[in-house]
Amino acid sequence: MRxxxxxxxxxxxxxxxxxxxxxxxxxxxxxxxxxxxxxxAGGSLAYGLGNGLxxxxxxxASPAVVKSSRIPLEHFLGSLRVDVWKLGQRSIEDSFGRAExxxxxxxxxxxxxxxxxxxxxxxxxxxxxxxxxxxxxxxELEGEGRDWRGVATGLVLREYAERMRAAALVAQLALRAxxxxxxxxxxxxxxxxxxxxxxxxxxxxxxxxxxxxxRLGGAPGLxxxxxxxxxxxxxxxxxxxxxxxxxxxxxxxxxxxxLDLEAVADLARWHRLEDLQLAKAGADQLLLAPRSxxxxxxxxxxxxxxxxxAAEDGARGEEGWTxxxxxxxxxxxxxxxxxxxxxxxxxxxxxxxxxxxAGRKAVA
Numbered sequence: 052m053r054x055x056x057x058x059x060x061x062x063x064x065x066x067x068x069x070x071x072x073x074x075x076x077x078x079x080x081x082x083x084x085x086x087x088x089x090x091x092a093g094g095s096l097a098y099g100l101g102n103g104l105x106x107x108x109x110x111x112a113s114p115a116v117v118k119s120s121r122i123p124l125e126h127f128l129g130s131l132r133v134d135v136w137k138l139g140q141r142s143i144e145d146s147f148g149r150a151e152x153x154x155x156x157x158x159x160x161x162x163x164x165x166x167x168x169x170x171x172x173x174x175x176x177x178x179x180x181x182x183x184x185x186x187x188x189x190x191e192l193e194g195e196g197r198d199w200r201g202v203a204t205g206l207v208l209r210e211y212a213e214r215m216r217a218a219a220l221v222a223q224l225a226l227r228a229x230x231x232x233x234x235x236x237x238x239x240x241x242x243x244x245x246x247x248x249x250x251x252x253x254x255x256x257x258x259x260x261x262x263x264x265x266r267l268g269g270a271p272g273l274x275x276x277x278x279x280x281x282x283x284x285x286x287x288x289x290x291x292x293x294x295x296x297x298x299x300x301x302x303x304x305x306x307x308x309x310l311d312l313e314a315v316a317d318l319a320r321w322h323r324l325e326d327l328q329l330a331k332a333g334a335d336q337l338l339l340a341p342r343s344x345x346x347x348x349x350x351x352x353x354x355x356x357x358x359x360x361a362a363e364d365g366a367r368g369e370e371g372w373t374x375x376x377x378x379x380x381x382x383x384x385x386x387x388x389x390x391x392x393x394x395x396x397x398x399x400x401x402x403x404x405x406x407x408x409a410g411r412k413a414v415a
Contacts, residue, residue, distance in 0.1 A: 057097075057183050064096055068103040069131035077186055079126050080109060080135050088113045089187030093178030098256045100265055106132040110178055112187075114140045136175075143179055146172055147199065150206045159398040161213040164206060173210060173257060176203035181256035205404050207257045211248035212402040215241050215302055216315060220396070221389070222295050223312040224374070228383040231291035233390055238298035239280045241310075245302040246273055276301050308402065316374040320397045321360075321385055327393055329357055340393060347391065356384050 062073040077090065084090070094108035095101040108123075116139035123134035150172070153160055164172040180203040218241035225233035243263060250266050250273065251257050258266070267274040280298060284290035299310050309315070329349075330337045336354035338347040349357065360381065363372050377385065388394040 054183065058185060060099065061092060061097055061183060061185070064101060065107060065131060068101070068105070069129055071128045071131045073185065075128055076107065076109070076131075076133055079128055079133065080111065083111050083124070083135060083137050085113055085115055087115065087187075090185050091178060091182040092185050093174075093182035093256075095258050095262055097183045098181070098258060100258070100262045103130070106134055108178060109133055109135045109185075110175075110182065111135060111137045112140060112143060112179075113137065116140075116142075138175075143175075146176060147179075147197065147202055150176060150202050151197075154202065154205045154209065154404055157400050157403045159213060159401040160206075160209050161217065161398065161401070162210075164210065173203065173206045174259065176206060177257040179203070203257070204251055204254075207251045208248050209402060209404055211244045211251070212306060212308070213398070215244035215248065215306070216308065216310060216402060217319075217396055217398075218244055219299060219302060219310040220312065220315045220319060220374075221386075222298065223315075224382060225386050226291055226295050227312075227379070228386040230383070230386055230390070231287035233386065234291045235283050235287045235294050238295040239283060242277065242280045242298050242301050245305045246277055249273055249305050273305075276304065308406070313375070318399045319374050320399070321372055321374060321389070321394045322397045323388075323394050329354060329361070338388075338393070343392075347393070352380065353384050356381050360385075 058073070065071050065073060065076070080090070089112045091110040091112060092107065093110065095105050096107050116137060123136050126133040126135060150164070153163065180200040218237045222234050222237035222241060225231070225237060243260065246263065246267065247260065250270060253270060255266055255269065263277075267277060280301070284294050287294070302308070302310055324340050324343065326340060326342050328339050330339050336349045336351060338349055338357065339345075360372060374385075385394055389396070
């Protein structure tokens with residue numbers, strides 16, 4: 052679609068939803084601009100989606116600014132909220148450079164580009180690569196021959212492939228631990244992550260997890276895959292196993308990755324909060340997390356299982372312990388602690404883009 056038509060559609064949407072003209076938005080943020088700056092619109096409204104509750108994401112990209120704003124400045128025009136980032140060209144180029152370096156590595160990327168310090172950096176890269184220049188001459192970034200859209204796409208692809216793998220693992224662990232609700236929730240999450248990766252790989256601009264259903268409208272083959280998972284089982288206890296199995300088939304029907312528990316568990320480790328400790332108060336066995344200000348009461352058998360796991364953790368001289376080889380009681384305890392945020396999952400290796408490219412299945 053030509054940029055002029057995209058601009059016309061964006062202007063039409065914000066006027067229809069909020070009664071605000073695009074020219075009013077540009078006038079409102081004019082104070083942030085310097086000579087040579089470009090104004091780029093991103094997010095759902097700029098990508099042909101959005102509704103009356105959607106805000107408008109704007110980037111003011113400058114060749115002169117040295118220090119960029121990681122937190123947006125909020126502006127309100129009637130019911131329209133406009134979030135504006137003032138970004139230096141060097142900062143943008145550095146972000147793409149970090150992304151390229153990460154994509155060339157096999158280390159896990161899960162969450163690395165979505166933390167608070169980087170304000171969901173893969174969103175930023177997509178706003179630059181797929182956003183709409185609404186004013187100014189457009190960015191002239193250094194790095195001749197760099198595939199800007201390819202880098203932005205690859206980063207989201209890696210992130211969501213690794214999210215898919217993590218959710219698939221937790222779904223299977225929860226099922227075996229007798230936690231059917233957690234199992235089906237994570238199974239559906241694995242499918243949604245697989246579909247988000249597939250949409251991005253097919254050229255759909257990234258908008259986070261929102262608007263999945265609307266975005267799938269442009270990819271009927273993917274939409275049909277999601278249909279059985281829109282609604283969770285009414286009773287996860289008897290239907291959880293079949294729901295999880297179907298979700299894993301759906302994921303591997305899109306991406307040819309081995310998501311079986313035995314294969315994936317070998318690549319992951321449990322790790323705990325640094326200050327997590329067992330204490331006794333009278334007859335009660337307590338698991339304490341002082342920094343979080345939290346206390347959990349454990350049954351006697353759970354306290355024994357925790358003591359064994361903690362001793363193994365210390366004996367290995369490493370943070371955390373393997374998932375493989377756990378008995379039913381240890382697995383159930385670990386899953387419950389994971390649900391409460393006391394345990395996390397760490398990964399030995401990521402899901403390299405090359406592996407995804409080699410195993411990608413064609414879905415119309």
